[in-house]
Each structure stands twice: as structure tokens, then as C-alpha cells.
Amino acid sequence: QRPDPDAAAPLPHDASASRRSYDVDALAEEIVEKLTYSIGKSPARARKYDWLRAVTLTVRDRIIDHWLEAEDARAASGGKQVAYLSMEFLIGRLLRDAINNLNLTTQVAEALKRYNVDLDMIELLEPDAALGNGGLGRLAACFMESMASVGVPGFGYGIRYVHGFFRQEIADGAQVELPENWLLHGNPWEFERRERSYEIGFGGKVTSVVGEPGKPPRQLWRPAERVLAVAYDTPIVGWRGAHVNTLRLWSAQALDPILLDAFNSGDHIGALVESNKAEAITRVLYPADSHQAGQELRLRQEFFFSSASLQDIIRRHLETNESLSNLHDKVSIQLNDTHPAVSVAELMRLLVDVHGMEWDEAWEITRQTFSYTNHTLLPEALEHWPIHLFERLLPRQMQIIYAINAAVIRQAMESKGFDGGRIAAISLIDENNGRRVRMGQLAFVGSHAVNGVSALHTDLMKETVFHALHELYPDRIQNKTNGVTPRRWLMEANPGLTSLLKETIGEGFLDDISKIRDVERFATDAGFRDRFAAVKRENKARLADVISERLAISVDPDALFDIQVKRIHEYKRQFLNIIEAVALYDQIRSQPATNWTPRVKVFAGKAAPSYLQAKEIIHLANDVARVINSDPAVRDLLKVVFIPNYNVSLAEIIMPAADISEQISTAGLEASGTGNMKFALNGALTIGTLDGANVEMRDHIGEENIFIFGLTASEVAQRRREGHSGRSVIEGLPLLRDALHAISSGVFSPDEPNRYNGLVGNLYNNDWWMIAADFQSYWDTQRRADALWADPAEWNRKAILNTARMSWFSSDRSIREYAADIWRTGTDA
Ligand code: Z16
Structure with missing residues (x-):
């Protein structure tokens, strides 16, 4: 073993002597101090990245105070x-998480405002x-x-x-x-x-x-x-x-x-x-x-x-x-x-x-x-x-x-x-x-x-x-x-909902998330429902802005936002979702007089670089999006969007902005899922299979407040044993057959009409992931969602119950x- 340079007994740490202050004046002063002496810039010359660094170092000092104490306490115990x-x-x-957990948000924002610097803007610069x-x-x-x-x-x-x-x-x-x-x-x-x-x-x-x-x-x-x-x-x-x-x-x-x-x-x-x-x-x-x-x-x-x-x-x-x-x-x-x-x-x-x-x-x-x-x-x-x-x-x-x-x-x-x-x-x-x-x-x-x-x-x-x-x-x-942390996935990602909850049920849920259940009795309060819906609308507008900035596609925040974000994998069945979009597109075109629910289908996620089928699914989503979004016949009734480079920060914008959360894996294959929890906590209704933690979510939320469809895990296993193939199913479902035909005949890939032959062929010959097998049930369930959307009071009541009943899925409980x-x-x- 190499010698330990700090093997000598450490000096006792005196916490009180070094404690940093939490008040605005002190913070403002210290931020400039960091800017000057750690970064070497005057406030006048500082660029936004310098401010980010100065704020981070200032916040970090406050964490260090706690950190050293924790170390001492641990050693002593x-x-x-x-x-x-x-x-x-x-x-x-990490910055927003740290500031939020130290309850420093208003003070840091206030301190920065003195220099005309916006905390929200600074936070976005952190990689x-x-x-x-x-x-x-x-x-x-x-x-x-x-x-x-x-x-x-x-x-x-x-x-x-x-x-x-x-x-x-x-x-x-x-x-x-x-x-x-x-x-x-x-x-x-x-x-x-x-x-x-x-x-x-x-x-x-x-x-x-x-x-x-x-x-x-x-x-x-x-x-x-x-x-x-x-x-x-x-x-x-x-x-x-x-x-x-x-x-x-x-x-x-x-x-x-x-x-x-x-x-x-x-x-x-x-x-x-x-x-x-x-x-x-x-x-x-x-x-x-x-x-x-x-x-x-x-x-x-x-x-x-x-x-x-x-x-x-x-x-x-x-x-x-x-x-x-x-x-x-x-x-x-x-x-x-x-x-x-x-x-x-x-x-x-x-x-x-x-x-x-x-x-x-x-x-x-x-x-x-x-x-x-x-x-x-x-x-x-x-x-x-x-x-x-x-x-x-x-x-x-x-x-x-x-x-x-x-x-x-x-x-x-x-x-x-x-x-x-x-x-x-x-x-x-x-x-x-x-x-x-x-x-x-x-x-x-x-x-x-x-x-x-x-x-x-x-x-x-x-x-x-x-x-x-x-x-x-x-x-x-x-x-x-599994569980998810309500600090990042509710408080930080959805400040609008967090304030509304604070005003309605008090602040207790911040320390004990199980208290969020107190909002349940407001689910039938029309005034509260409207405010809950207004928060959702604001979050959707924020996502619409991101979509507009990054993709130059305009989507209507009043449409139903139907979102599937996660790794791209055959078992997660983004393909099923895309086929439904194509079938819907077909129906809207052939029955223009029907009272269709305006929908925005949002996809995001990465494929492993060597996973060819997953990459084809990404390609298909983008091809389908291009054709549908530029077809005047669908008007604003259907938009399909693939947002590139899904990551944690994008998820923080997406989770609060969903009306429908897609959790549609082939039953038995998604170990748990955690995105499902983030969406539901933020008041999205789940459309999902009885897979992973969806099962327990149904138990907590109530089966009348979640859209469950499709084969169960044991039914999937049985079908596979029986040697299921998609062909007979597809041939019996014109809606599915026509959608697949459109995909495989190049309607969405005119430059390469055969691009999706393999993908579609797999459904006919094998359908290992039970996409054809579950299609009708999925389609019917989506139409039930449409019907519910027509009754905003009912929709919002269910959405509120989702938020109210998700606390068990906090990672605090898991831990x-x-x-x-x-x-x-x-x-x-
Ligand atoms: C992964 O993210 C998961 C499983 C795995 O074998 C490898 C990776 Cl990188 C996921 C599961 O797919 C998901 O269902 C689960 O919620 C998550 O792990 C956390 O348990």
C-alpha cells in the first residue's frame, strides 16, 4: 500500500466558526467575492458562465459545512x-437540486438579481x-x-x-x-x-x-x-x-x-x-x-x-x-x-x-x-x-x-x-x-x-x-x-404545481410526501381543478416553446399531449405507439367530419448505437412526423414530434407537461420503469400494460384512474409457447393492416420505399413483442382516453387523484x- 499523506490525525473541525450565512446580503457579497478571487473577473466583465461558477462555488460552500459535520458525526457514531x-x-x-435542498432558492435568486443576473438562466448553463x-x-x-x-x-x-x-x-x-x-x-x-x-x-x-x-x-x-x-x-x-x-x-x-x-x-x-x-x-x-x-x-x-x-x-x-x-x-x-x-x-x-x-x-x-x-x-x-x-x-x-x-x-x-x-x-x-x-x-x-x-x-x-x-x-x-425523488421530480421540475399544493394543503408534503394525499379531497373542487389545469397548461406551453425552438414545429398547448420518453427498445414498443399514430392519421383523413381529439404525440429517447431495429424505430418516428405534420388535411388534429437528445434536463421539462404517459412495454419485460412514476406524480394519466411498477401504480391510484390494456405477462408467455405470429391478427384488423401497409409501402419514406420492410415483416412473421397482438386493445384504450378528454372536469379529477396517490413511489420509501x-x-x- 502506498503511504497515506493525510494519515496524521485530522484537526477537529469547528463547524460554527466556518458556517456560511444564508441571507441575501451575504450571498450577494460572496458571489462577487468568488467571481473576483476564484475566477478573476469583475462583475462588469463577468460572462454568464463566470456567474454560474461563482454561484456554484457559493452554494457549494454551504454544502461543505454540512458535509464536514456529517463526516464527523459518522466517525463518532x-x-x-x-x-x-x-x-x-x-x-x-446539480445546482438547482442543491439550492432547492438548502432552501436557498429565493435568496440566491434575489442576490443575483442585484447584478441583473437571472438564476433560472444561469442554471440552464450547467452541463x-x-x-x-x-x-x-x-x-x-x-x-x-x-x-x-x-x-x-x-x-x-x-x-x-x-x-x-x-x-x-x-x-x-x-x-x-x-x-x-x-x-x-x-x-x-x-x-x-x-x-x-x-x-x-x-x-x-x-x-x-x-x-x-x-x-x-x-x-x-x-x-x-x-x-x-x-x-x-x-x-x-x-x-x-x-x-x-x-x-x-x-x-x-x-x-x-x-x-x-x-x-x-x-x-x-x-x-x-x-x-x-x-x-x-x-x-x-x-x-x-x-x-x-x-x-x-x-x-x-x-x-x-x-x-x-x-x-x-x-x-x-x-x-x-x-x-x-x-x-x-x-x-x-x-x-x-x-x-x-x-x-x-x-x-x-x-x-x-x-x-x-x-x-x-x-x-x-x-x-x-x-x-x-x-x-x-x-x-x-x-x-x-x-x-x-x-x-x-x-x-x-x-x-x-x-x-x-x-x-x-x-x-x-x-x-x-x-x-x-x-x-x-x-x-x-x-x-x-x-x-x-x-x-x-x-x-x-x-x-x-x-x-x-x-x-x-x-x-x-x-x-x-x-x-x-x-x-x-x-x-x-x-x-x-423503485421510486423517484420528489425533490427533483416534483418541486424542481414543477414549481407551479408545488406552489399550488403548498397553498392548498400546506407545506407538510415537502418533508413527508405521503401528506400529498391531502389534496385528494380537492379533486372534486371545481376551483382547484381549474387551477390544477392552468398549471398543466403552463407546463405544456413551456414544452411547446422547447419544441418550437428546437424543431421549428408549432404545437397547440390545448391539445392532448401524449408522451413516450425512454430508451428506444423493441420491448418498450415505441413502434406500437407510432403505428397507432399512423392509423389515427388514416382515420382523420378518411373521416374528416368526426370530432377528433387534437393530439400531440411526443417521442424522445436514445438507441444503443449498435441496436439497428431501435434506430429504425427512431427513423420511422421522424419520417412519420415529417409527413403528418406537413399534411394540411390533418389540420391541428394530430402532430408527431421526436425531440432529440433526451436527457435528465429535458425530462424535467417533459414530465410536468404530459396529459398521457405511455408505459406500453410487452408485459413481463419492463422490470419496473421509473418514468411512469414521474409522469403520474405530475398529474399525467397513464396508458399502460400490466408490467413492472405499472401494476402497483394501478393498485395505488385506483384502476378507474389509469388506462390499462393488453396481454398480461402470463398471457404473453402462453402466446409465445403457442407459437404466436402476427399475420392472422393483422389480416383480421383492417386498421392495423392498412397502417402497416402505408409504412411498408413507403408512404413515410418515399426516398427509400423499402426502408421499413424488415420492421413490418417482423410483425407478420413473428411479432415477438406482441405489437400486433395488443394493437386493438391499445387502439380502443386510446379512444377511451379521447372520450375522457372531452370531459375536462373528469379528466382533471383523475389527474389530481394521480398526483395525490403517488407518494408511495417516492425513492424515500424505497430507501x-x-x-x-x-x-x-x-x-x-
Ligand atoms: C437499465 O436502465 C435497466 C435495466 C437494465 O438491465 C439495464 C439498464 Cl441500463 C432499467 C430497467 O429497464 C427499468 O425497468 C428499471 O426501472 C430501471 O432499470 C431501474 O430499476
């Missing part, structure tokens, strides 16, 4: 901490921290904020990607991926902690060293390559500044940035090769959600951040504890999906090989320390690594996995009489597809608790991927339904459940 290991944290912007793909990464970000709000002492551990999720542009209707560069102007939120750095090894050999008499030989791993992991810390402040937790992201650096030998001997380029290779590890986020990336670099990333985090956890533990034998009492490590699952083997290596612990004790501690969250059942998303790659990169961890596997299999045979098929099912090694390490199995057996992210998903986990492991360990799987049932932090959260 010796209580249990949570380490949330996640390859992704999809944070978005999104887009260190994630979608739901999984955003969940990690909501959880970090909720842990800090609820008071669960936690560390987030992840990767400081230089380039986050790619920027999407649409060129001639198709997705183009451009590199994202969030660190271009520096990152005022992070603190580099060079003293917190660890060596991470790759490759090399394992040698057996004869140990003391009577003890087994020790294994010594001598990696061929070594890379340095350097910590960057970002404080995450909770509601009312009560707690501040740390997001610790690792950056890879070469041990010797320039190999002096090579450099001195004149090989300047050769000397840089190693540093390039090292730094490549944290260069870029893999942009595939729900699909295993499979490259060596990805496995390097996974091991890199797992090992760094574990070494850090161990070092911090040993700062205040005698030994590692009580590690599981002091820290709980949550594995966010299998991306950090190699941690199970790495912790065993650190305990046994490096710290000399007996295998059995190490295994007990490891299992008590880890827990694992599964986020998908899709077979193509489950991680498994070819043995030869794993062995070459991580030879010692491979040995450990074999040893764990042997023990688990022995136990399964002895205790439960498992044989052939069931042994193959639980084995950490998949022997069928060229031998592979199964990361889900590794995470499962290495954890004391395994959870799904919605009730349905958890049930399906028990029946499918983990059927045999569930039989072996029947108490291990539990459910923890409390994790803390009570899995982490056992003992915090009375």
Missing part, C-alpha cells in the same frame, strides 16, 4: 454505512452529468439524493467517465451519435482526492506460497499491469441540508504517467502508450442498456471500480476498527445490477490473500456484506464473460469463482439433493455457450439479499432466471419497488425499505 456500487449515476444538473444510460443510472441518482434526505449514511461508488452518455442528433430522420464532453469547462462540484488512490491489477500470474505449518498455501497474485484509481468526491445534499453523502467516482491514471526510462532513452511516444491504455479505462460510458457489452474494456471498467471501491471500504474500515472480522456490521455493499458483481470474488481475494483471513470466515463476511439488485430478465442483458477472457484478465478472481462454485454445488447436492439440470442452472459457470462466468449467479450466491425492482419483476425472477437458486435459498429474494430489510443500518430513517 461508528454506525453502519451503505456503499452503493453502481457503474452508472445519471445525475443531470448534465450523464454518467448513465437510463433507468438504472437515474435510480442510482435518486437513491443518492434520498439517502441524504432520509439520513442513511452512504457512499456512492462509480466511475468518473470523461465522456458520459453520447449526445444524440437527428440527421435526415436518423440518429447520429456525438461525443459528450461534460468536463470541458471543469467540474466545480468535484474534489480530487489524490491521497485516496489505489492500485488496480490486471493479468499476470498466481503463485502458491507455502504458508505456516498446518495452514493452506497462500495464493499470491502478481498482475502484469497496474493502474491507479484516483477518487473524485462530489457532495450530495439531502432535503433541508440535513445530511450530505459522498459520491466517490474513480478515475484511472497510469502509475507512472511518463515512464521515465523510456522517456529518457528518447522513446517519447512509447512512454505515453501505457498512460493512454490506463486512462482508456474511464474514458467513456458504454451506451448499451439492456444489452451486455462483452468487450474486454468493459470488464476492465467493472473490475477497476469494484476493486478500487473495496480497497477504499477496507481502508476506511481499518481506520477505526481493529480487524475486518466485523466488516459486515459496519458496511453494507449494494451491487447495482451485476456490473460490480466481480466484487464478490475481489473481496474474497482481499480478505483471504491480502489480509490473511480464513476462507470460511471470509465467505461468511462477504455474504453478509453484499446484497444485489437485479434490473432485468432479458436474456440478452444478463452478463456472462468468456472464461478465457476472465482468466487472462483476472486469474486469481477466476480461481476464487471456481472455489465458490464448488462449495455452492456441494451444498446444493448435500442439502437439497440437486442433480444434473438444477446443478447446471445454479452453476456460476455456463457450460453451454463456450464456457462463461455467469455474473448474476455470482452476485446471487455472494449476497445475503437479492432484490427485484417491482412486485411483478420479483415474482418473475423467482420463476425464471433465478428459479433454481430461489429453490436453494428460498429466503434470499425480496422485492424493493427506507432497503435500510430496514437489507442494509439494517439501524438508522431510524
Whole structure:
């Protein structure tokens, strides 16, 4: 281990001496002070980015006061901490979140106004921290904020990607991926902690060293390559500044940035090769959600951040504890999906090989320390690594996995009489597809608790991927339904609704979101309904402005806004939604006299760069939009809009502006969904299948206040067993048949009439995602929505009930459940 430059006892921190003031005068003065002495600009010469930086630094100081206190309190209490290991944290912007959680919004805005600077404008300049793909990464970000709000002492551990999720542009209707560069102007939120750095090894050999008499030989791993992991810390402040937790992201650096030998001997380029290779590890986020990336670099990333985090956890533990034998009492490590699952083997290596612990004790501690969250059942998303790659990169961890596997299999045979098929099912090694390490199995057996992210998903986990492991360990799987933070997704994204709620039911819901239910009795109050509708209209006008600015398409805020935003994936069925738009277009043209409900269909989302069908769906949405929007025959009855570059900040504008939220995945395939929760909390009515958390949303909101349609998960499974294909369904539904014909004959792609032959052909020949199977039910349900729209009082009543009844889907509730049932932090959260 390298020497610790700050190993000397830290000086006691005197919070009161350094506390920064919250009043407007002090803030105004300090902002200028930052501008002058940290940035080197006078107010007169400062540009807007300088103001952003000055405000950020000023707000940051206030967080630091709380942060240092939290650290001291934590150290003094010796209580249990949570380490949330996640390859992704999809944070978005931090400034508004920080200002809101410190309750500083009016003061900061007021202070800036003195210099004629607009806080809202400044906030928009901050780049999104887009260190994630979608739901999984955003969940990690909501959880970090909720842990800090609820008071669960936690560390987030992840990767400081230089380039986050790619920027999407649409060129001639198709997705183009451009590199994202969030660190271009520096990152005022992070603190580099060079003293917190660890060596991470790759490759090399394992040698057996004869140990003391009577003890087994020790294994010594001598990696061929070594890379340095350097910590960057970002404080995450909770509601009312009560707690501040740390997001610790690792950056890879070469041990010797320039190999002096090579450099001195004149090989300047050769000397840089190693540093390039090292730094490549944290260069870029893999942009595939729900699909295993499979490259060596990805496995390097996974091991890199797992090992760094574990070494850090161990070092911090040993700062205040005698030994590692009580590690599981002091820290709980949550594995966010299998991306950090190699941690199970790495912790065993650190305990046994490096710290000399007996295998059995190490295994007990490891299992008590880890827990694992599964986020998908899709077979193509489950991680498994070819043995030869794993062995070459991580030879010692491979040995450990074999040893764990042997023990688990022995136990399964002895205790439960498992044989052939069931042994193959639980084995950490998949022997069928060229031998592979199964990361889900590794995470499962290495954890004391395994959870799904919605009730349905958890049930399906028990029946499918983990059927045999569930039989072996029947108490291990539990459910923890996802949630979203109401601070970002209600208070910050929807200030209009937040003020209205404050005026109507008081401020209690800000601290305890369950109190939002008090607004239920106003659902039948005509005056309140009108004000609720006015807020929605304003939010829609704001989105209409964005659409107009970015796409030069004008949409009417009084039309029904029907919105589907999320990653583009076949199972999420944006295609079904587009087909409905085409069918509607057809009907409007052929029955112009009908009293159609004016609709704006909004789409946004990114496709993985290598996912061709998903990219075709984006292309189709854009093609359909172009044709429909320029057809005078539809007048303003139907508009289709694809907004490019969906990200957290755009979501904050979109979620409050929806009348209908589309949650239409093939039942059984969306593990939970979290966008569904953000929409409903902001008063959109959901049209959805009985999938993921939609099921529980229906239970909370009431089935009369949500539009449920389509096959259930078990019906989908049955149809697939029966060998369903779309052809007969399509041939029996003229509406669907004609819409598909229009798409496949080039009505929307005259420049390339065959562009969508493949996409449409799949529906006829296979319809794996049950799009044809669910079409009629979807269409009928949309028309029911039209009918309800004609009765604004009823619509708004239901919308209000959605807002009133969504509080259970707060990530505060999720975090409390994790803390009570899995982490056992003992915090009375
Ligand atoms: C992801 O975002 C999710 C699953 C997965 O395997 C990989 C990624 Cl990047 C999503 C689920 O699709 C979604 O249903 C769920 O709400 C979310 O994870 C958080 O649990």
C-alpha cells in the first residue's frame, strides 16, 4: 500500500466558526467575492458562465459545512454505512437540486438579481452529468439524493467517465451519435482526492506460497499491469441540508504517467502508450442498456471500480476498527445490477490473500456484506464473460469463482439433493455457450439479499432466471419497488404545481410526501381543478416553446399531449405507439367530419448505437412526423414530434407537461420503469400494460384512474409457447393492416420505399413483442382516453387523484425499505 499523506490525525473541525450565512446580503457579497478571487473577473466583465461558477462555488460552500459535520458525526457514531456500487449515476444538473435542498432558492435568486443576473438562466448553463444510460443510472441518482434526505449514511461508488452518455442528433430522420464532453469547462462540484488512490491489477500470474505449518498455501497474485484509481468526491445534499453523502467516482491514471526510462532513452511516444491504455479505462460510458457489452474494456471498467471501491471500504474500515472480522456490521455493499458483481470474488481475494483471513470466515463476511439488485430478465442483458477472457484478465478472481462454485454445488447436492439440470442452472459457470462466468449467479450466491425492482419483476425472477437458486435459498429474494425523488421530480421540475399544493394543503408534503394525499379531497373542487389545469397548461406551453425552438414545429398547448420518453427498445414498443399514430392519421383523413381529439404525440429517447431495429424505430418516428405534420388535411388534429437528445434536463421539462404517459412495454419485460412514476406524480394519466411498477401504480391510484390494456405477462408467455405470429391478427384488423401497409409501402419514406420492410415483416412473421397482438386493445384504450378528454372536469379529477396517490413511489420509501430489510443500518430513517 502506498503511504497515506493525510494519515496524521485530522484537526477537529469547528463547524460554527466556518458556517456560511444564508441571507441575501451575504450571498450577494460572496458571489462577487468568488467571481473576483476564484475566477478573476469583475462583475462588469463577468460572462454568464463566470456567474454560474461563482454561484456554484457559493452554494457549494454551504454544502461543505454540512458535509464536514456529517463526516464527523459518522466517525463518532461508528454506525453502519451503505456503499452503493453502481457503474452508472445519471445525475443531470446539480445546482438547482442543491439550492432547492438548502432552501436557498429565493435568496440566491434575489442576490443575483442585484447584478441583473437571472438564476433560472444561469442554471440552464450547467452541463448534465450523464454518467448513465437510463433507468438504472437515474435510480442510482435518486437513491443518492434520498439517502441524504432520509439520513442513511452512504457512499456512492462509480466511475468518473470523461465522456458520459453520447449526445444524440437527428440527421435526415436518423440518429447520429456525438461525443459528450461534460468536463470541458471543469467540474466545480468535484474534489480530487489524490491521497485516496489505489492500485488496480490486471493479468499476470498466481503463485502458491507455502504458508505456516498446518495452514493452506497462500495464493499470491502478481498482475502484469497496474493502474491507479484516483477518487473524485462530489457532495450530495439531502432535503433541508440535513445530511450530505459522498459520491466517490474513480478515475484511472497510469502509475507512472511518463515512464521515465523510456522517456529518457528518447522513446517519447512509447512512454505515453501505457498512460493512454490506463486512462482508456474511464474514458467513456458504454451506451448499451439492456444489452451486455462483452468487450474486454468493459470488464476492465467493472473490475477497476469494484476493486478500487473495496480497497477504499477496507481502508476506511481499518481506520477505526481493529480487524475486518466485523466488516459486515459496519458496511453494507449494494451491487447495482451485476456490473460490480466481480466484487464478490475481489473481496474474497482481499480478505483471504491480502489480509490473511480464513476462507470460511471470509465467505461468511462477504455474504453478509453484499446484497444485489437485479434490473432485468432479458436474456440478452444478463452478463456472462468468456472464461478465457476472465482468466487472462483476472486469474486469481477466476480461481476464487471456481472455489465458490464448488462449495455452492456441494451444498446444493448435500442439502437439497440437486442433480444434473438444477446443478447446471445454479452453476456460476455456463457450460453451454463456450464456457462463461455467469455474473448474476455470482452476485446471487455472494449476497445475503437479492432484490427485484417491482412486485411483478420479483415474482418473475423467482420463476425464471433465478428459479433454481430461489429453490436453494428460498429466503434470499425480496422485492424493493423503485421510486423517484420528489425533490427533483416534483418541486424542481414543477414549481407551479408545488406552489399550488403548498397553498392548498400546506407545506407538510415537502418533508413527508405521503401528506400529498391531502389534496385528494380537492379533486372534486371545481376551483382547484381549474387551477390544477392552468398549471398543466403552463407546463405544456413551456414544452411547446422547447419544441418550437428546437424543431421549428408549432404545437397547440390545448391539445392532448401524449408522451413516450425512454430508451428506444423493441420491448418498450415505441413502434406500437407510432403505428397507432399512423392509423389515427388514416382515420382523420378518411373521416374528416368526426370530432377528433387534437393530439400531440411526443417521442424522445436514445438507441444503443449498435441496436439497428431501435434506430429504425427512431427513423420511422421522424419520417412519420415529417409527413403528418406537413399534411394540411390533418389540420391541428394530430402532430408527431421526436425531440432529440433526451436527457435528465429535458425530462424535467417533459414530465410536468404530459396529459398521457405511455408505459406500453410487452408485459413481463419492463422490470419496473421509473418514468411512469414521474409522469403520474405530475398529474399525467397513464396508458399502460400490466408490467413492472405499472401494476402497483394501478393498485395505488385506483384502476378507474389509469388506462390499462393488453396481454398480461402470463398471457404473453402462453402466446409465445403457442407459437404466436402476427399475420392472422393483422389480416383480421383492417386498421392495423392498412397502417402497416402505408409504412411498408413507403408512404413515410418515399426516398427509400423499402426502408421499413424488415420492421413490418417482423410483425407478420413473428411479432415477438406482441405489437400486433395488443394493437386493438391499445387502439380502443386510446379512444377511451379521447372520450375522457372531452370531459375536462373528469379528466382533471383523475389527474389530481394521480398526483395525490403517488407518494408511495417516492425513492424515500424505497430507501427506507432497503435500510430496514437489507442494509439494517439501524438508522431510524
Ligand atoms: C437499465 O436502465 C435497466 C435495466 C437494465 O438491465 C439495464 C439498464 Cl441500463 C432499467 C430497467 O429497464 C427499468 O425497468 C428499471 O426501472 C430501471 O432499470 C431501474 O430499476
